Structures are given as structure tokens and as C-alpha cells.
Amino acid sequence: MSTADDSRWWRSAVIYQIYPRSFADGDGDGIGDLAGIRERLAYLSGLGVDALWLSPWYPSPMADAGYDVADHRDIDPVFGTLAEAEQLIAEAHRQGLRIIVDLVPNHCSDAHPWFQAALADPDAPERELFWFHPGRGPDGGRQPTDWVSPFGGGTWTRTTNPDGTPGDWYLHLFAPQQPDFNWDHPRVRAEFEEIIRFWLDRGVDGIRIDSAAMLAKDPTLPEVTPDGPHPFVDVDAVHGIYRSWRRIADGYPGGRALIGEIWLPDQQRFANYLRPDELHTAFNFDFLGCAWTAPALRACVDATLAAHAPVGAPATWVLSNHDVTRHVTRYGRADTTFSFAARREGIPTDLELGTRRARAAVLLSLALPGAAYVYQGEELGLWEVEDIPHELRQDPMFVRSGGVDPGRDGCRVPLPWSGDAPPFGFSPEGATAPPWLPQPADWKDRTARAQAGDPHSMLELYRTAIALRRAEAALGDGDLTWLPAPDGVLALRRDPGVTCLVNLSGAAVPLPPHRGLLLASGPLDDDRLPPDTAVWLRSTPDDPR
Numbered sequence: 001m002s003t004a005d006d007s008r009w010w011r012s013a014v015i016y017q018i019y020p021r022s023f024a025d026g027d028g029d030g031i032g033d034l035a036g037i038r039e040r041l042a043y044l045s046g047l048g049v050d051a052l053w054l055s056p057w058y059p060s061p062m063a064d065a066g067y068d069v070a071d072h073r074d075i076d077p078v079f080g081t082l083a084e085a086e087q088l089i090a091e092a093h094r095q096g097l098r099i100i101v102d103l104v105p106n107h108c109s110d111a112h113p114w115f116q117a118a119l120a121d122p123d124a125p126e127r128e129l130f131w132f133h134p135g136r137g138p139d140g141g142r143q144p145t146d147w148v149s150p151f152g153g154g155t156w157t158r159t160t161n162p163d164g165t166p167g168d169w170y171l172h173l174f175a176p177q178q179p180d181f182n183w184d185h186p187r188v189r190a191e192f193e194e195i196i197r198f199w200l201d202r203g204v205d206g207i208r209i210d211s212a213a214m215l216a217k218d219p220t221l222p223e224v225t226p227d228g229p230h231p232f233v234d235v236d237a238v239h240g241i242y243r244s245w246r247r248i249a250d251g252y253p254g255g256r257a258l259i260g261e262i263w264l265p266d267q268q269r270f271a272n273y274l275r276p277d278e279l280h281t282a283f284n285f286d287f288l289g290c291a292w293t294a295p296a297l298r299a300c301v302d303a304t305l306a307a308h309a310p311v312g313a314p315a316t317w318v319l320s321n322h323d324v325t326r327h328v329t330r331y332g333r334a335d336t337t338f339s340f341a342a343r344r345e346g347i348p349t350d351l352e353l354g355t356r357r358a359r360a361a362v363l364l365s366l367a368l369p370g371a372a373y374v375y376q377g378e379e380l381g382l383w384e385v386e387d388i389p390h391e392l393r394q395d396p397m398f399v400r401s402g403g404v405d406p407g408r409d410g411c412r413v414p415l416p417w418s419g420d421a422p423p424f425g426f427s428p429e430g431a432t433a434p435p436w437l438p439q440p441a442d443w444k445d446r447t448a449r450a451q452a453g454d455p456h457s458m459l460e461l462y463r464t465a466i467a468l469r470r471a472e473a474a475l476g477d478g479d480l481t482w483l484p485a486p487d488g489v490l491a492l493r494r495d496p497g498v499t500c501l502v503n504l505s506g507a508a509v510p511l512p513p514h515r516g517l518l519l520a521s522g523p524l525d526d527d528r529l530p531p532d533t534a535v536w537l538r539s540t541p542d543d544p545r
Contacts, residue, residue: 007255010206010280010371011314012476013050014466015100017375019322020057020079021065021436022414025423028431032414034080034088040417041095043448047379048466051098053208053259055322057085058104061111063177064396065412067210068109072195089203098205100259105192106211107178115179122161122168129188130179131171131217132159144169145221147232150340151175152401173214173232175396183215183241196245200252207249212260212273212282215241234269242278249280257281267307274313281316281371288318288327292336292357294488294504301368305480308370314477315370319361320378326411329384331357345386345406353532355381359461359521360502360534366469367492367500367536369478374462377415380446381458384410388437413437418449425449464519468536472518474498483512489529493539502534513540 018037026035034057044052056066059076066076075082089099108115118126135158136142143156150173157176159167171180181188196207216237224230242258249256260282264270267286273279290300304315319327324338332354333347358381365372388409393399395407414435417425422439424447444450451457469475474494485491488505491512498518503509508528514537517524521534529535 007253008477009050009098009255010257010259013098013371014048014366014469015051015053015371015373016044016047016049017053017055017321017373019055019376019412022412023376024415024417025427025431025435028428028433029078030423030427030431030433031078031436032426033078034075034084038084038088038091041091041097045095045097047374047463048470049097049374051100051205052092053100053206053373054102056102056104056210061109061177063109064175065394067104068107068111068175068178069104070109070111070113072103072192073198086202093203099203100206100208100257101199101204102208102210103192103195103199104210105181105183106214107172107174107180110177110179112179118170119159120162129182129185131182132168133171133221135169140166140168144171145231146223147173148224149173149175149400151397152405171217173211175400180217181215183217183237184219189241189244193244193248196248200249200256204256205254206257206259206280208259208261209279210261212242212279213238213262213264234264234266239272239278242273246277246279259283267303271307271311271313274308274311276312281314283318283321283373284316285318287365288320288324289338292331292361292504294490294502297364297502297504298482298490301480305369315368316373317365317368317370318373318375319358319365320375320411321373322375322412323408324411326375326378326382326384327361328354328358328381329386330354331361340405343405345384345410349383351383354383355458356522356532359458360532362462363465363500363519363521363534363536364490364502366465367475367494367498369476369480369494375411379459379462380416380448380451382413382415382443382446385413385437385440386410387440388413392438394437409437413439416443416447418447420444461519461521465536468519472498485509497539499537499539500534501529501537503529503531506531511535511537514538515540 021032023032024036024040026033057075057079058069059071059074060066060068075085092099114126114129117124133144134140143154147155149155155173156169158169161167172178173180213234216235218231222231249258257280260273260279262273262282263285286300290296308315329349330338332349332351393409395409397405398407414426419425423435426435451459474496481493483491483493486509489509490502493499508525508530511527516538518536
């Protein structure tokens, strides 16, 4: 791995995403917490990852599992205390693990003091910090726009004045409990600059920015049209925000990284966020949603690298996260792509096939130039839990869609650590509260303890691959060279001396000339690579270039 400059760690890092509610429960209440994370730091260090990204841990009414933040400078009591967060940062650093916190700047909770003040008085100055607007029609009874929320339904809620009469509407691109900030207001900008300093002062190494392309809005509130600029996604004014944040991050030692969650189909518009004076990296959702075919994956890799090259930013490679169908399930379906629009449950899935492809996919993703992300449980080969009873589901996407969209609970089920039955060591011995989402009994063979030391397990594949990635100078940041390969096969070389071969065809293919086998995602057939299998080889000096 290229680590010549430690302050540029984010260019090659393997980053592990922790969804705190579902990682490990230290106090026995059925919900993951900071104590549980601290108890598992040795596991994470042993996995070999470079950094931990923690989804929101702030005080929140939990209308959207913590992405409705009431206070960005504290910790929700369900997770612990600010002192425990500082202790976690320090302990992680001692184990060689960096910490990335999740910032939610597009919106806050309706319990936020600013929003409560805005609701209490129509003339309050805090109204200017949000998007309050009169409704349409003679009585103002129609919402100001017909914008549709990513969560389903409308994006405006009408308020009630103190005298009981109907008031203005407020904007919430997500749930009604998540009012959007008005980023045209200098007080909002100043507040978040101070929040960033607050966490950087406490030693965090990076900040992941939720819904990073959605902060700025067109103040004229136009409707969404197929041909015109979008009124609340990728509005040009957002770039000034990130330039100011980059100046702050660059003022701290050690390479503090800004990482954007940016869903954009236009690669050039996506790359604009990664210019040298803006964000350091952003998530690669094209790769996450890409079909399991050689032409699609190669086209995705080529387009990604081409978009990043002009701005000098490293690519990132992501297979799953807390918002999407786990890729073991997705790769076992006839349609191996992912999109929110097409997300459904009950689609036939071959989990054996999906697992085999997931094993190959991790070798591909860790062989590509740039940084890689591992979503918690991915290293255990967990699948999407699709049989959660309706009454136990908690995701607002499920509720607001009337159950049409199953939501994201299926990828957020608490992790299995040990034992033969739920809660699988998620909670401490003797705890009586069940995990906040039910775990499938079939996970008994997928616990971390069951897989540890088994050379054929998914966990040991991840440990070995990450260790090799760290040891090999060819892997991580750098360049890629495609090699000639049969149809349905991806072959790429990373210099000096590592070749990755992935067979996405329906038949075994011969291995190219090589000086040794570094790692295979599954058994080889003599010197042939079976379908849905990947291999890392020690390249020969005369590999075709």
C-alpha cells in the first residue's frame, strides 16, 4: 500500500463503517452503544482496517435512527456520553485506528432549539435559519412546491400559529421531523464551521457529510423538471460551503479528511466536489449499484477513474452501507444492480451464489486504486434480513411509502458475535432486552466467533485480503493497467507485481502466467479460475502491458 505520506492516509485507507445501534450493546438495553464499540476495538484492529466511520451518535428523538440531530456537540444517552466518545477516540488511536464522525448538515431534528424557537413565534429570527414559506392558493392550503421526498411523499409541512390559525409551511426533504436548514444564512454557516472545529479539536480524523449535494436550494423554489437544473440537488452554491470547510480541515495536523455522501449520475458534476480546495473523497455509488457483469464493472471502474483523474482525487470502492440492500443478497438475484427506486423484498435470492460473488467482489474492490469501505457485517457475509415483522420495522421509508418500500432495516439488524442463538453476543451475558431489530436464527454460522480461525470463512478472507493490501506496495493508491482477458473476465495489474483476475463468466478460465498465488476468493480448479471467483497473483515480469 502507498503510505509515503501519512497525512494522505485517506487516499488508500480501508474504512469500516459502524452503525452504532447495531454494532455491539455494552449495557444490555438491546441497542448498540459506545461501550460496545470500545469492547470490540481489538476485533477491528485485528481485521486490519485503517479507520472507523461512525454513523450519527448525537442527541436525537430517533425519528430517522439518529439522522435527525438535536445537538451536534453531544452524544445521545442511548449511546453514552461525550466523555465516553472522547475516550473511544483516544483508545482507537492507541490501537492505530482513525475515527470519522458523521455530520448531518442538510437538516436537523424538529426538537433542535433553533427550530423550536422558530415554531414558537412566527416573527422569531430563527425562522430565517430554515425554509418557512407561505402556501399556495387563496388560503395558503397547498404546499409551496410539489417536490417529492427521497423518503416518499411531500416535502412540506404546515405549521400552526400560536393563536391556532394555520401558518406557513416548512421544508423537509426527508421526514417531517427533519426540517432543512437555510444555508443562505450566515448564522447556519458559522454554526457548522464551529461544529467541525469542535470535533476536530477532539481528535477525529475525518468527517463524513450526509446528503452532501443537497444543502443549497434555489431560493425561487422552482419545480423539478427533466431538463432544467435541479432546485435542491447539486445547486452550485454548495461548493462555497465546502471550500470554507476545507480551509478549516487543512488547518489541523495529521490529514483530516472530508468525505461526501454524493448521489449524482453525472460523473463530471460528482468530480466537482473533489477539486483540490473542496472535499477529499466521496462515496462511489455507481460501483455499489453496478451489475455483476464484466462489461458493467469495467465501464464503472473506467468512468470512475476518468472522473477523478482531472481533480487528482482518489476513487473509493463501496459494496454496501447502512442505506442499501446487503450485497450478498443482491448478488444472488437475477438482477444484481441496486437502486432505491427498484428496492423490493421477496425477490428470489440464491445466497450461496451471492456469497460466492461477494467473496470475489471484495478482492476486486481491494485491488482497485484508492480507498475502500467495509460496512459492518459485510466481513461476516451477512445477508439482508427480509422477514422483519411489519410491527417491528422502524425505518420512516417503510412507513411513509405505506410499506411499498421495505426501507433500510434489513441491512441494519444487530451483528452476531458469538453463540448459537439470538442475541448472538450482541448484548452482554444476562441481558433481558432483545436486540432492537430481530436477528435471524440462521446467523449462528455467521458469528465472528464461529468464523474466526476458519481459513475458508468470509471473516478470514477479509482479514487476509486487508493484511495483504497493507503489505503490498502495489495496492492502495496508484494506477491500474487492464490486461487482455477472455470474455466475461476482468484482469488488471497493479504495479509492482500484483495481478487481480475476476471470472464473471459461466465457465472456468485458465490462469495467466504468474510467479505465485497470493489469495483466492474460493477453491481453484487446478490452474483454472472457476466462475464467480477472484484471485490475486504475483505477476511475472513479462506480463503484457
